[in-house]
Amino acid sequence: MTEFVAAIDQGTTSTRCIVFDAHGSIVATAQKELTQHFPRPGWVEHDASDIWRDAHEVTRAAIGEAGLTARDVAAIGITNQRETVVVWDRRTGEPVHRAVVWQDTRSGELVAGLAAEGGQDRFREATGLPLATYFSGPKVRWLLDQGLRERAERGELACGTVDSWLIYKLTGRHLTDVTNASRTMLMNLSTLDWDDALLDAIGVPRALLPEIRPSVEIYGEAIAEGLEGIPVAGALGDQQAALFGQTCFAPGEGKNTYGTGSFLLLNTGTEPVASTAGLVTTLAYRIGDRDPVYALEGSIAITGALVQWLRDNLGIICSADEIEELAASVDDTGGCYVVPAFSGLYAPHWRSDARGVICGLTRYVTKAHLARAVLEATCWQTREVAEAMRQDAGVELSSLKVDGGMTVNSLLMQLQADILGVPVIRPAVAETTALGAAYAGGLAVGLWPDVDALRAHWREDAAWRPERSRDGDYGQWLKAVERSTGWID
Numbered sequence: 001m002t003e004f005v006a007a008i009d010q011g012t013t014s015t016r017c018i019v020f021d022a023h024g025s026i027v028a029t030a031q032k033e034l035t036q037h038f039p040r041p042g043w044v045e046h047d048a049s050d051i052w053r054d055a056h057e058v059t060r061a062a063i064g065e066a067g068l069t070a071r072d073v074a075a076i077g078i079t080n081q082r083e084t085v086v087v088w089d090r091r092t093g094e095p096v097h098r099a100v101v102w103q104d105t106r107s108g109e110l111v112a113g114l115a116a117e118g119g120q121d122r123f124r125e126a127t128g129l130p131l132a133t134y135f136s137g138p139k140v141r142w143l144l145d146q147g148l149r150e151r152a153e154r155g156e157l158a159c160g161t162v163d164s165w166l167i168y169k170l171t172g173r174h175l176t177d178v179t180n181a182s183r184t185m186l187m188n189l190s191t192l193d194w195d196d197a198l199l200d201a202i203g204v205p206r207a208l209l210p211e212i213r214p215s216v217e218i219y220g221e222a223i224a225e226g227l228e229g230i231p232v233a234g235a236l237g238d239q240q241a242a243l244f245g246q247t248c249f250a251p252g253e254g255k256n257t258y259g260t261g262s263f264l265l266l267n268t269g270t271e272p273v274a275s276t277a278g279l280v281t282t283l284a285y286r287i288g289d290r291d292p293v294y295a296l297e298g299s300i301a302i303t304g305a306l307v308q309w310l311r312d313n314l315g316i317i318c319s320a321d322e323i324e325e326l327a328a329s330v331d332d333t334g335g336c337y338v339v340p341a342f343s344g345l346y347a348p349h350w351r352s353d354a355r356g357v358i359c360g361l362t363r364y365v366t367k368a369h370l371a372r373a374v375l376e377a378t379c380w381q382t383r384e385v386a387e388a389m390r391q392d393a394g395v396e397l398s399s400l401k402v403d404g405g406m407t408v409n410s411l412l413m414q415l416q417a418d419i420l421g422v423p424v425i426r427p428a429v430a431e432t433t434a435l436g437a438a439y440a441g442g443l444a445v446g447l448w449p450d451v452d453a454l455r456a457h458w459r460e461d462a463a464w465r466p467e468r469s470r471d472g473d474y475g476q477w478l479k480a481v482e483r484s485t486g487w488i489d
């Protein structure tokens with residue numbers, strides 16, 4: 001058995017492939033930025049052909065960069081932006097529409113209609129999810145309503161989240177992993193199968209959907225050029241992959257990933273825990289035919305994306321890393337709070353009528369204060385979901401494991417420790433999302449015997465301890481959140 005695993009990490013803003021060795025160390029990386037399309041306010045699209053082209057290209061590049069050939073790679077694991085939907089023609093294998101991205105709000109009216117009939121939580125018991133534009137089912141329904149329904153019912157079209165699209169292009173098989181399926185609002189959390197009542201209510205024919213498989217399993221051999229014969233052997237939604245990569249295998253273990261959005265997940269064991277505090281109940285992973293493991297999740301739509309907005313829409317910084325120096329040039333935000341409700345508010349509020357606000361502006365406030373308030377917005381939103389976690393699972397955080405693109409920002413990490421009041425700990429391999437996918441692939445082909453073998457790989461890189469309590473400012477943040485709601489009628 002060869003000792004290398006390639007992990008494809010298809011994120012919202014970029015696609016990368018990382019080759020890991022049997023110790024979980026990075027051997028080679030290749031990455032491509034993904035073009036974002038914003039055709040109307042609230043709409044976010046990706047070109048699914050770009051997604052596949054980039055994934056194919058970076059995988060071949062990373063394997064080459066590692067000095068390997070396809071024969072030296074034990075498995076390809078996949079991790080991906082979740083909820084985003086792709087619909088393709090089964091005959092040509094080509095997409096019939098741009099992918100509708102998780103942040104996209106075009107299904108707002110559909111979602112409001114469904115909520116009017118049975119309340120926002122009508123599918124919560126079956127799916128663990130509140131009705132929101134975030135999840136895939138209503139996005140699929142919107143796509144079918146664009147003249148695709150008849151073809152879908154005749155079985156000519158296939159649909160899936162990004163894992164499913166990549167597995168299809170890699171192996172020719174139409175499958176999805178159970179963690180991704182749990183984000184569609186079409187899968188029943190207990191049966192782990194598509195639920196006819198949900199399919200009916202949301203208006204999605206079963207014929208369109210992939211088969212739901214465990215997260216750790218050999219799905220098939222790659223047939224894509226240059227990758228022929230590599231087992232495609234594990235898939236997890238990116239937030240679940242980060243939980244896996246952080247080796248949070250025991251109930252009560254959790255992590256927060258800071259990327260385009262931020263997602264705090266807590267392993268709750270083999271029984272789903274229902275949320276009453278605005279969190280989402282979701283699949284954490286399933287290894288082969290063993291009992292599935294569930295998680296509670298605090299999903300925050302916009303964190304790193306707010307830094308991008310400061311860069312691309314306002315031009316206040318030229319690159320994301322410039323925000324740290326600018327924000328550090330002042331001691332506080334000058335009383336300014338930014339609530340980035342660009343796609344409404346996700347956990348714990350689930351308010352699709354919210355839109356972004358900046359509160360507390362005076363003539364004193366400079367771009368440096370604004371930059372600092374942008375960083376604090378990530379931290380305050382995280383505090384809100386951590387509080388919800390305490391209410392739902394009775395878990396009092398004693399520290400927080402972190403990862404994701406924003407965690408290179410030390411000021412942000414210090415602000416997070418201050419605002420949460422607990423130490424924030426970053427592991428040596430910050431690419432935990434890709435690592436989790438590599439672990440899933442490697443476990444499936446027997447590179448590692450079990451999850452216990454993976455724990456030994458986790459090492460701390462840096463920790464930030466609370467230096468200044470910010471409890472006194474939390475009320476002000478909540479007031480700002482209140483002001484963002486009720487904007488859309």
Ligand SMILES: Nc1ncnc2c1ncn2[C@@H]1O[C@H](COP(=O)(O)OP(=O)(O)O)[C@@H](O)[C@H]1O
Binds near residue numbers: 013306307406408
């Ligand atoms: N130094 C930094 N400070 C703050 N945010 C950053 C920094 N560097 C990158 N980011 C943000 O991190 C995000 C990218 O993280 P990544 O984990 O690659 O995201 P994704 O997986 O969602 O594509 C971007 O939204 C970017 O704005």
Ligand SMILES: O=P(O)(O)OC[C@H](O)CO
Binds near residue numbers: 082237
């Ligand atoms: O692409 P990321 O890393 O921001 O993750 C997106 C999430 O999976 C959305 O649920």
